[in-house]
Amino acid sequence: MLRLFSALLKTVIALVIVAAGALAYYAMRPLPQTQPVVDVEVLRGSTMREVSRQVANAGIGVEPTVLTWIARLSGHANRVKAGNYQIAAGISPWELIELLTAGSTSYAEVAIIEGWNVRRMRAAIDGSPDLRHDSMGLPDAEVLARLDIPEAHPEGLFFPDTYFVSRGSSDFEVLRRAHQQMEKLLQREWERRAANLPLATPYEALILASVVEKETGVPQDRENVASVFINRLRAGMPLQSDPTVIYGMGETYAGNLRKQDLQTDTPYNSYTRRGLPPTPVAMPGLAALRAVLNPPTTPYYYFVSRGDGTSEFSRTLEEHNRAVARYQRGRG
Numbered sequence: 001m002l003r004l005f006s007a008l009l010k011t012v013i014a015l016v017i018v019a020a021g022a023l024a025y026y027a028m029r030p031l032p033q034t035q036p037v038v039d040v041e042v043l044r045g046s047t048m049r050e051v052s053r054q055v056a057n058a059g060i061g062v063e064p065t066v067l068t069w070i071a072r073l074s075g076h077a078n079r080v081k082a083g084n085y086q087i088a089a090g091i092s093p094w095e096l097i098e099l100l101t102a103g104s105t106s107y108a109e110v111a112i113i114e115g116w117n118v119r120r121m122r123a124a125i126d127g128s129p130d131l132r133h134d135s136m137g138l139p140d141a142e143v144l145a146r147l148d149i150p151e152a153h154p155e156g157l158f159f160p161d162t163y164f165v166s167r168g169s170s171d172f173e174v175l176r177r178a179h180q181q182m183e184k185l186l187q188r189e190w191e192r193r194a195a196n197l198p199l200a201t202p203y204e205a206l207i208l209a210s211v212v213e214k215e216t217g218v219p220q221d222r223e224n225v226a227s228v229f230i231n232r233l234r235a236g237m238p239l240q241s242d243p244t245v246i247y248g249m250g251e252t253y254a255g256n257l258r259k260q261d262l263q264t265d266t267p268y269n270s271y272t273r274r275g276l277p278p279t280p281v282a283m284p285g286l287a288a289l290r291a292v293l294n295p296p297t298t299p300y301y302y303f304v305s306r307g308d309g310t311s312e313f314s315r316t317l318e319e320h321n322r323a324v325a326r327y328q329r330g331r332g
Contacts, residue, residue: 118140157280160284213282213285228300247268302316
């Protein structure tokens, strides 16, 4: 019996060694892929198993189950970062896992944040030490032309996300991918939109989503904020959004919005003009796009900040004035 147990144990150990060797060999071999460079989107909250499937579906010739086990056995499975990755040909499963956990020194990480305007985005990209700065100092119109973007104004055209590109890549590569991601998601969400919205084109949805992005203090208020602006557009009321006024002021805005600013007409002053501003006023995220394209049905036409990031929503001007008195003027 002891001899049989010893033989079985030796067999199991041998099989484990062979399996480990095979796994290590596989982990270091270059993976086939459908294109010289493949873009992979890793969604927030994805498990390692889901990430492995996303990578395989993007065109990387990896076995999802094997990649998942390599990540688990190496302790990387819970360290994957959401973002938009650029995968070059010749990458091995181990290098891929290092990239997905931001452990690879061969890649630059560039974060673009929801609610940023294009000026702040370009400043962040200019400040990356790991990119080649081919766009630095170029006017916006020249940047758009080099990216073959037909719009005349760059605001809102780039999707906020974390982008991973090969170290030393041109900053135009980040801009190109951010624009393609925005186009893809905007078109997808537009096709899923609710019926009878007061929005004629995807670009109008992008404009309103940018306003909602800037007006939303906490995520749980986003859909109600979107419903207020949808209701106002349907009723022919001005949006009366402070962020649009601030955007129209440009660099003259000093951090304090005055009554005279609200009364000074500009193309972006949504107090003096009805309808949407001419362009987005920031870069909206996916949640803002979804909120304006599938807003809840509410009776709200007004909202005011409570001072803690949340908003008080009102059906009538009378209710709104009471809320303003309570939260903005401290009259109790």
